[in-house]
Amino acid sequence: MFRVKKTKIPTVILKDFQKFASGYTKVHKEPDGPCVKTEIPGPKSKALFKELSDIQRALVNRPALGVFPGIDWPQKLRDVLLSVAPKGCNQVMTMMCGACSVESAFKAAFIWYCTNKRGGKTTFSDEELKSVMDNKAPGAPKLAIMSFKAPLLQGAFHGRTFGALATTRSKPIHKLDFPSFDWPCAIFPHYKYPLEEHKRENEEQDKKSLAHVCELFEKWEKKGIPVAGVIVEPIQSEGGDNHASPEFFQQLQAICASKCAALILDEVQTGCGPTGKMWCHEHFNLPSPPDLVTFSKKMLTGGYYARPEFKPPQAYRIFNTWMGDPSKLILLEQVLKVIKTEKxxxxxxxxxxxxxxxxxxxxxxxxxxxxxxxxxxxxxxxxxxxxxxxxxxxxxxxxxxxxxxxxxxxxxxxxxxxxxxxxxxxxxxxxxxxxxxxxx
Incomplete structure (x- = not known):
């Protein structure tokens, strides 16, 4: 057995510490105990909470962004993330990474879809509350998210967590051995290049892909697993940098609107400028804003933007303890400043x-x-x-x-x-x- 030798603190060091401690307590006088001056939460906290609630849903009761954001957090969201938000998307939820951003966007789409099915009601039936604890309908409804695959082996990549992985189609090794959802996968257009020499063939590819999207909407409706949302990358990146035309995305948006399904644009890889615009979908001249736009990577923090109607009507629906990292917004603020000033x-x-x-x-x-x-x-x-x-x-x-x-x-x-x-x-x-x- 080893014995730890007790170290005697040298007298000179001990005296210095006692001197420091004495001076510190004089300058920084410790309170005798808690001092409550207002009701809790107080008027300042309530005002800040209301300000934050106009942007995202959160509760304030412990030291993390999900429940206890800093006093300047709402203003940071406005000054940094909302300053570059896609037009029409004034809601933003922060996350840690791309995959959890996609997962949370799925949840927002499902909440929106189910709320609409309830006729806008924001309360739940006893049957819903009871069945959901057993992972059964109607509380846990059978719903789907549609994604895309390339005509060849590889296709979309949306992340490696379970919900995101169900829509990832880029490499078999990502998905092997993991249970997954019965969710549809449409064929993404497969263009010939140069584009100007194959206009007719590529237009046919758009039509073929969009027809497949419509077919899958109908097929999954008949299976009793309606499609609540469609997720698509503006450029299918890991799957081979596969492109589609602005007309394809415009018509895809119209199909989603007609089916009362959310359109989720995954800009985790294409966002923050590499295509020459802040968001790649800005190249597509969409007639209305996308419903949800996910981001991460070059944005330094993760999250998603959303239209106002995709703000969950109840607290804790889109939630985790940390909800991103506020230090990343400090860095991102400077990155965005350089992007702007340096053009x-x-x-x-x-x-x-x-x-x-x-x-x-x-x-x-x-x-x-x-x-x-x-x-x-x-x-x-x-x-x-x-x-x-x-x-x-x-x-x-x-x-x-x-x-x-x-x-x-x-x-x-x-x-x-x-x-x-x-x-x-x-x-x-x-x-x-x-x-x-x-x-x-």
């Missing part, structure tokens, strides 16, 4: 033109190696002619000093920082050309 969205558009034009030149020069250049802003991608060719390209890029990313089965994706300038694009294009030339 980085304009830079992204300028650099994107240089980068995309250069990629088009390379696909013409090396048609046996790359094709299908596509994207918005600097959120770009191209395809290799085979998975093996992509591996060779990526290997050569690495040897020549560039770390790149892949998605889908044959795609190479570009995700430069917002500060990536035309001169940087030229450097990359030179290295990519060299890397392609080295493949024999």
């Amino acid at each position: 980085l969205l304009d830079l992204v558009q300028c650099t994107g033109k240089v980068l995309k034009c250069g990629l088009h030149e390379l696909e013409c020069e090396f048609p046996d190696k790359i094709n299908s250049v596509r994207g918005r802003g600097t959120f770009l991608a191209f395809d290799a002619t085979s998975p093996e060719m992509r591996d060779k390209i990526m290997g050569n890029l690495k040897k020549n000093g560039v770390l790149g990313g892949v998605c889908g089965t044959t795609s190479v994706r570009l995700r430069p920082a917002l500060t990536f300038a035309p001169k940087h694009a030229e450097i990359f294009l030179d290295i990519l050309k060299k890397s392609l030339q080295q493949i024999k």
Whole structure:
């Protein structure tokens, strides 16, 4: 057995500490006990709570954003997150990451859908309250969220938590061994490039996909599992940087409205500027705001924006203890300030033109190696002619000093920082050309 030797504090240190403690208590006098001057919560807390409730639902009784936000939290939400909110979405809920943002958006969609089915009633029947504790209807209704897959193996990615994973279709390994929901998955348009040379074929792809969406709405209604919402990425990122036209998204929104289902745009990857606009869906000229927009990654914190009607009528419905991290808003505030003052969205558009034009030149020069250049802003991608060719390209890029990313089965994706300038694009294009030339 070991014995811990008792250390004697040197007299000089002990005297210094006693001197400090004596001085501290004189300056910082401890109260004799609690002193309650108003009812609890007091008038200031009530005013702040009302201010916060106009933006999001929260309760105030313990030190975490979900229940006890700081005094400046409502103003921070207005000054930072709501300052860049998608038009028409004046509600914001903060979360820790992309997956929990998607999960919470699903919950908001389900609450909205069920409230509408009750005729706007915000109270629950005894049967609902009892059955939900056994995970049974009517308290736990059978409802679905529709997502998208690509015509080939891979498709949407919305996260790895259980609800989000049910809508993720990018890689089998993400989903293997996990129970899931019986939720529908529509085919995402599969475009041919260059777009201007395949307009008719791509319009047919839009029609085929939208018809499949309508078919699945009807099919799941007949199964007794109505679709309460549709989630879609503005650019199907991990699944291969798959794009769809503004007309596709406009018509998808119209279908959702006609079916009384929520449209959820997952902007976790596309949000915060890489496409040349703050939100990628701004490129689509939607006739009305999307119902919910999820965000994370470049936004530093997670969460979702929503239209006013998607604010839950009861507290604790969309909730966790932390509800994000307030320190991230301090950082994000400065990021957004730099984006604005340095006109980085304009830079992204300028650099994107240089980068995309250069990629088009390379696909013409090396048609046996790359094709299908596509994207918005600097959120770009191209395809290799085979998975093996992509591996060779990526290997050569690495040897020549560039770390790149892949998605889908044959795609190479570009995700430069917002500060990536035309001169940087030229450097990359030179290295990519060299890397392609080295493949024999």
